[in-house]
Amino acid sequence: MKEEILATGGDLVTSAVAHISSLIRRSELKPGDRLPSEAALSSELKVSRTVVREALRSLAALRLIDLGAGKRPTVATLDDSSIAMTFRHGLFTEQIDIQQLLDARRTIEARTSALAAVRRTDREAQQILDHAKAMQGALDRPSLIMEHDLALHLEIARASRNPVLALIIGAIEGVIVETWPIGWKSRANDQEREAMNRLHLDIAQAVADCDPQAASQLMNRHFDESLKALAVAGLL
Numbered sequence: 001m002k003e004e005i006l007a008t009g010g011d012l013v014t015s016a017v018a019h020i021s022s023l024i025r026r027s028e029l030k031p032g033d034r035l036p037s038e039a040a041l042s043s044e045l046k047v048s049r050t051v052v053r054e055a056l057r058s059l060a061a062l063r064l065i066d067l068g069a070g071k072r073p074t075v076a077t078l079d080d081s082s083i084a085m086t087f088r089h090g091l092f093t094e095q096i097d098i099q100q101l102l103d104a105r106r107t108i109e110a111r112t113s114a115l116a117a118v119r120r121t122d123r124e125a126q127q128i129l130d131h132a133k134a135m136q137g138a139l140d141r142p143s144l145i146m147e148h149d150l151a152l153h154l155e156i157a158r159a160s161r162n163p164v165l166a167l168i169i170g171a172i173e174g175v176i177v178e179t180w181p182i183g184w185k186s187r188a189n190d191q192e193r194e195a196m197n198r199l200h201l202d203i204a205q206a207v208a209d210c211d212p213q214a215a216s217q218l219m220n221r222h223f224d225e226s227l228k229a230l231a232v233a234g235l236l
Contacts, residue, residue, distance in 0.1 A: 080170035
């Protein structure tokens with residue numbers, strides 16, 4: 001395997017990245033497990049430690065490993081940062097747009113809310129309700145509302161017990177957080193803003209009540225209203 005990778009004549013760092021990724025799979029390493037040292041990898045791959053170091057940095061940038069000063073690299077726990085980076089690149093280079101991201105998010109969140117209503121623990125149901133309640137009566141503090149709004153959606157995704165869906169939701173939220181204030185301001189008056197907050201409370205209550213159909217329908221309604229607000233603001 002190693003000989004085949006190094007015999008391709010490709011970039012040494014790219015080859016080292018491929019080899020280290022394969023090593024993680026072949027060795028069945030789990031999050032937190034340590035990789036071989038730079039010296040060991042350098043010897044095994046027959047490349048300089050500089051090449052190995054660059055390969056490890058590339059893997060760290062992709063959030064596949066964690067690097068610590070003076071410590072051996074370890075296998076990373078999945079997070080949404082690398083996916084968010086891909087989405088952000090797509091937006092900035094106009095390969096995708098906000099509406100497409102929201103369409104994807106709407107489809108996924110209709111599913112996560114239904115799953116959360118079936119699978120959530122009592123503790124998760126209370127956390128979701130707490131976020132929704134914190135949004136009530138805070139019209140003069142939009143940054144606080146946004147904080148709890150995003151946390152509510154992510155908590156619902158996690159309560160769905162599908163980490164793939166939670167990763168995607170986290171990544172999308174990490175990108176479109178910049179549009180949230182625009183959508184908030186584009187609502188015509190405080191009554192519309194209060195209605196948006198109440199809708200989040202209704203979603204949270206449907207999850208707490210173990211009602212997947214209501215949770216999904218309310219989530220779809222929420223995104224209908226959000227799309228309207230962004231359209232009014234000229235973002236769609």
